[in-house]
Amino acid sequence: MNESSSIPAPITLSSETRQTAPPEKTDLPTASTTTIEPLTSETSTLTEACKLAQVGETRHQFTDRFLQLIHESEFEYGFSTPADAYVREALNEYSTFAKDWISDLFLKNFSDPFITCAILRVIAHFDYQQMCPQGMIMAVACAAHKNTDVRECCVRCFESWENPDTLSILRSISFSKDWLDEYLKGVISDLERLTNHVVSR
Amino acid sequence: MIEHLIYYQFGFFAPNTHLQPKPDIIGRLLEAFKDKGFIPTTAQELQQIGPAIKTGLQLQFTSPNREWNLAFEPHRALLKKENVGGTGMGSPEDFCEEANEIFDRLLKVNPFTGTRLSYATKGLLPELNPAKLDEVNKRILNLLPFYTKYPPYQWTTRNVARFDVHLGEMTESLNVITDINRVQGTIARDVGPLSFDRIEIGFDINTYQENTTPRFTTNHVGLFLQEAIKQSQNVMVEIESKLNE
Numbered sequence: 001m002n003e004s005s006s007i008p009a010p011i012t013l014s015s016e017t018r019q020t021a022p023p024e025k026t027d028l029p030t031a032s033t034t035t036i037e038p039l040t041s042e043t044s045t046l047t048e049a050c051k052l053a054q055v056g057e058t059r060h061q062f063t064d065r066f067l068q069l070i071h072e073s074e075f076e077y078g079f080s081t082p083a084d085a086y087v088r089e090a091l092n093e094y095s096t097f098a099k100d101w102i103s104d105l106f107l108k109n110f111s112d113p114f115i116t117c118a119i120l121r122v123i124a125h126f127d128y129q130q131m132c133p134q135g136m137i138m139a140v141a142c143a144a145h146k147n148t149d150v151r152e153c154c155v156r157c158f159e160s161w162e163n164p165d166t167l168s169i170l171r172s173i174s175f176s177k178d179w180l181d182e183y184l185k186g187v188i189s190d191l192e193r194l195t196n197h198v199v200s201r
Numbered sequence: 202m203i204e205h206l207i208y209y210q211f212g213f214f215a216p217n218t219h220l221q222p223k224p225d226i227i228g229r230l231l232e233a234f235k236d237k238g239f240i241p242t243t244a245q246e247l248q249q250i251g252p253a254i255k256t257g258l259q260l261q262f263t264s265p266n267r268e269w270n271l272a273f274e275p276h277r278a279l280l281k282k283e284n285v286g287g288t289g290m291g292s293p294e295d296f297c298e299e300a301n302e303i304f305d306r307l308l309k310v311n312p313f314t315g316t317r318l319s320y321a322t323k324g325l326l327p328e329l330n331p332a333k334l335d336e337v338n339k340r341i342l343n344l345l346p347f348y349t350k351y352p353p354y355q356w357t358t359r360n361v362a363r364f365d366v367h368l369g370e371m372t373e374s375l376n377v378i379t380d381i382n383r384v385q386g387t388i389a390r391d392v393g394p395l396s397f398d399r400i401e402i403g404f405d406i407n408t409y410q411e412n413t414t415p416r417f418t419t420n421h422v423g424l425f426l427q428e429a430i431k432q433s434q435n436v437m438v439e440i441e442s443k444l445n446e
Contacts, residue, residue, distance in 0.1 A: 032361050032376045034212050034319035034407045096256070100245050107242055110265045133222040133258065134243055140227060141240035168228040 099134040113147040120153035128161035164195040203324035209296040214317035220273040297426040315417030319407035320429035326400040374409035404433040
């Protein structure tokens with residue numbers, strides 16, 4: 001099979017051709033087909049559908065405002081920004097949804113070092129558990145980023161969270177730049193000391 | 202011949218594939234896929250339990266351009282390569298090789314034993330002139346008089362067959378599903394969306410759903426994919442021959 005590179009994806013089918021797949025339940029293997037769309041696009045009741053539609057609307061509002069604040073804020077280590085306050089408010093109100101929205105925004109803008117760094121700087125100001133697991137996942141994703149500033153922000157997140165649970169992740173990371181690798185090793189030893197301190201107490 | 206491939210997908214069904222987004226699990230997977238450039242992420246997951254919907258997080262590893270995605274769903278680990286434009290989709294054999302390597306590494310880190318394997322792909326045939334497009338379903342279907350009089354501009358067909366094949370030392374029942382559809386839609390282009398009206402071909406080739414015995418290991422991934430690709434190519438040759446009659 002060949003593929004013409006002259007026609008890029010994505011493809012959107014017109015609404016008449018969209019097939020509504022049955023909800024994927026625990027009895028998935030009983031169907032011969034394996035391409036049933038996952039339940040993420042399905043809702044079982046009108047109430048749920050309305051609830052999710054509202055969340056979708058709020059998500060757009062949150063994303064737009066957060067991006068605006070990111071562009072308006074001046075990020076300096078140790079100083080809180082209006083973007084931090086906005087995320088705090090969203091976390092209180094929407095809990096895990098807000099973390100998902102940040103995570104989606106992060107992934108969509110992964111190639112943009114400015115936005116990626118800004119998101120990392122904001123999430124670093126929150127408690128590890130409060131941002132877990134999306135915060136930790138965003139930070140670790142940046143360990144492989146092409147941009148050095150983004151990689152540095154990744155290590156700063158883990159340094160700021162001071163959570164020994166993240167040691168297993170940090171030990172699987174290494175950097176080619178000496179100073180960054182030294183910095184990472186420093187954070188690892190600090191967390192190890194923290195673990196030993198907790199154990200010895 | 203498929204001109205525009207939409208995706209390739211390989212599914213490894215097993216009971217414990219719903220890996221949690223925890224530091225130790227992510228650390229091990231990061232190490233395993235270090236050279237692939239995959240980044241961890243999560244997706245909101247909705248599970249229907251009776252009348253209620255439960256939300257959860259699904260761990261995924263994805264390439265930054267979202268071309269590749271490895272999702273840890275509740276009953277299967279699903280590797281998908283999507284056409285994101287510009288990078289080329291490669292051949293089914295290329296996908297097979299990559300999927301084999303990814304699952305070889307994954308199963309070393311998390312030794313799941315699979316209960317079912319699946320390969321799926323979908324793509325569009327080259328544009329046909331309107332008269333030829335109208336001819337296609339007459340060649341593959343015996344239409345009702347109504348639709349002979351008023352030719353349908355949109356239709357779907359699905360054929361599912363099941364037969365035994367050998368995967369190494371094992372004999373497996375294989376479902377071979379072929380979808381041939383006429384679809385309209387839009388393809389995103391830099392200059393704006395481009396409307397299309399084409400024949401879409403989809404294959405979903407998988408082991409029999411009623412056999413839920415844990416039996417597949419890393420050795421079976423490549424054998425299964427080779428068999429599935431062979432079957433899809435055989436059907437594709439017949440589709441082409443039918444359309445060119």
